[in-house]
Amino acid sequence: MRLKGKIAVITGAGQGIGRGVAEIFAEEGADVVVSDLKLDSRTDEVVSTITKLGRRAIAVQADVSKRADLDRLFDTASEKLGPVNILVNNAGIETIVPFTELTDQQWEDVTNVNLKGEWMAAQIFCKRLIAEGRPGCIINIGSIQAGKVLPGRTHYAPSKLAIEALTRNASAEMGAHGIRINCIHPGLIETPMTDWVLKSPDILPQVIAQISLGRPGKPFEVGRAAAFLASDDAGYITGQAIYVDGGWVGK
Numbered sequence: 615m616r617l618k619g620k621i622a623v624i625t626g627a628g629q630g631i632g633r634g635v636a637e638i639f640a641e642e643g644a645d646v647v648v649s650d651l652k653l654d655s656r657t658d659e660v661v662s663t664i665t666k667l668g669r670r671a672i673a674v675q676a677d678v679s680k681r682a683d684l685d686r687l688f689d690t691a692s693e694k695l696g697p698v699n700i701l702v703n704n705a706g707i708e709t710i711v712p713f714t715e716l717t718d719q720q721w722e723d724v725t726n727v728n729l730k731g732e733w734m735a736a737q738i739f740c741k742r743l744i745a746e747g748r749p750g751c752i753i754n755i756g757s758i759q760a761g762k763v764l765p766g767r768t769h770y771a772p773s774k775l776a777i778e779a780l781t782r783n784a785s786a787e788m789g790a791h792g793i794r795i796n797c798i799h800p801g802l803i804e805t806p807m808t809d810w811v812l813k814s815p816d817i818l819p820q821v822i823a824q825i826s827l828g829r830p831g832k833p834f835e836v837g838r839a840a841a842f843l844a845s846d847d848a849g850y851i852t853g854q855a856i857y858v859d860g861g862w863v864g865k
């Protein structure tokens with residue numbers, strides 16, 4: 615159990631990759647704050663799965679694009695579970711719009727959640743760790759699209775490539791405080807976000823043909839990479855971005 619005794623906050627943990635990370639973290643011994651935009655049967659299910667694994671879990675509503683929500687998320691996490699050791703910045707949204715049709719609102723919506731949200735959550739968490747004199751660890755979820763062009767993503771792709779720069783720059787400033795910050799770029803992972811790709815008889819074979827391992831990934835496979843980065847096994851790793859993509863970006 616690589617995360618025994620740790621407390622982790624995971625954003626967007628009601629489904630998909632966030633849920634996969636939450637469940638692997640619990641298997642690895644962590645208590646988990648399951649945070650999402652809305653609390654509903656999905657978040658209840660994640661909390662119940664974690665509790666059945668013998669770990670503590672709470673669900674906390676927070677919109678990552680709102681600083682007040684993130685402050686409340688970390689307040690609630692430490693009040694209910696104790697001092698937080700790990701943040702997984704996972705919440706994200708994707709829309710597909712041709713470049714010349716993209717509106718200011720569509721740009722802002724994606725950027726505010728995917729980039730500003732990860733930046734604000736990381737900053738709030740780091741300020742708290744520094745004030746308390748504790749080390750910690752952040753995993754930022756980026757995307758394969760940091761390194762691969764897919765059509766209609768001139769807003770989404772920059773928000774994800776920027777996560778790599780955020781990771782590198784913040785890790786350089788936070789290293790002296792014992793805070794490690796790394797990034798995972800997932801490839802095609804089976805989640806509600808990619809359901810339309812997985813169900814498309816035209817698009818899916820084209821994508822699979824570009825993936826060295828010849829299949830989509832599962833949320834738990836991102837979870838295992840995140841658990842490694844959050845653990846002491848990765849104690850000398852910071853500022854890095856790793857593709858968990860079955861060998862898509864390099865093919």
Ligand SMILES: NC(=O)c1ccc[n+]([C@@H]2O[C@H](COP(=O)([O-])OP(=O)(O)OC[C@H]3O[C@@H](n4cnc5c(N)ncnc54)[C@H](O)[C@@H]3O)[C@@H](O)[C@H]2O)c1
Nearest residue numbers: 626628630631651677678704705706757802803805806807
């Ligand atoms: N699935 C993939 O193939 C894939 C590939 C590359 C990157 N990603 C990234 O991984 C992360 C998770 O993706 P997923 O596939 O699980 O997506 P998903 O849509 O299945 O789940 C995303 C979760 O984030 C939550 N969320 C959305 N906006 C939010 C907000 N403002 N505040 C808080 N929570 C919010 C949603 O409610 C949802 O529960 C995202 O950052 C996504 O960009 C996914």
